Amino acid sequence: MSDYILSVKATAEDTGSRLDAFIGYNTDELSRSYAVKLIEKGRVSINGKTVTSKKHAVAEGDTVTIDMPEPEVLEVSAENIPIEIVYEDDDVAVINKPRGMVVHPGPGNYSGTLVNAIMYHMGDSLSSINGVIRPGIVHRIDKDTSGLLMIAKNDKAHESLAAQLKEHSVTREYTALVYDNIREDELTIDLPIGRDERNRMRNAVNGSGARNAVTHIKVLERFGKYTLVKARLETGRTHQIRVHMAYMHHPLVGDELYGPRRQSSKAEGIEVRGQLLHAGTLGFIHPSTNEYIEFHSELPDVFQNVVTKLRG
Secondary structure, three states, X not given: OOOEEEEEEOOHXXXXXXXXXXXXXXXXXXXXXXXXXXXXXXXXEXXXXXXXXXOOEOOOOOEEXXXXXXXXXXXXXXXXXXXXXXXXXXXXXXXXXXXXXXOOOEOOEOOOOHHHHHHHHHXXXXXXXXXXXXXXXXXXXXXXXXXXXEEEOOHHHHHXXXXXHHOOOOEEXXXXXXXXXXXXXXXXXXXXXXXXXXXXXXEEEOOEXXXXXXXXXXXXXXXXXXXXXXXXXXXXXXXXXXXXXXXXXXXXXXXXXXXXXXXXXXXXXXXXXXXXXXXXXXXEEOOOOOOEEEEEOOOOHHHHHHHHHHHO
């Protein structure tokens, strides 16, 4: 297999961004940590000149080219973990990820992930573009977020789905339970998100290397101290819904990273660990048929039980 070449042009918004951050924010294929490895190996160039410093500042108009290496032998093992496959054909699959499952392996966590599961169920029929520990993974959702994910089963499909994500044409709608009453029936949160310099685990509005981030919110039900909302992503920054809602003083119930320290509410019978956030709608253009397809997923039991208690 020939190496895969990825090229991204910097805009005015990118000016001054570190090279590794620029790659991480502008490609859905690559994580920032994997970008650092490629930079250090001399596989990244700017305007045709190789750059080996991850701290190199990108300027408007720069063309950043990434020479992706041929996929290494995968060291992550396939595991017979039951997963719900909502849809599957020769190009793509849609998985309904359960709450509590990590999407792809990481340091000290090489088993029990969605990748381990899809390797078992789909064998070698997964794209190789995204590196050795994320075969087929085009995008991800957080460990405690449940719901729909699209999986690429070949490199052509991966390129198509990644391009749609970059163009913000993929439909991604989430259901979330947040604290306090939201008075507006609908609102749009248009606030840039970057890394929180005080806590590397978090992102923040106007954080380091902030990128534009847009979330559309629609109220579904009000419960006085809580509001059930639908959140539609226009962009897809890490933790976007969680960061935006926390900034608006409506953090997600159960969110231990962005929510209040004391979260249990015995009066309403609510005591959950991990944010109540569910990716319930996913739609995209099929890479081969060019037809729009859309999928839906019901709330998981943990989330639905909380809503039922509030209604009662």
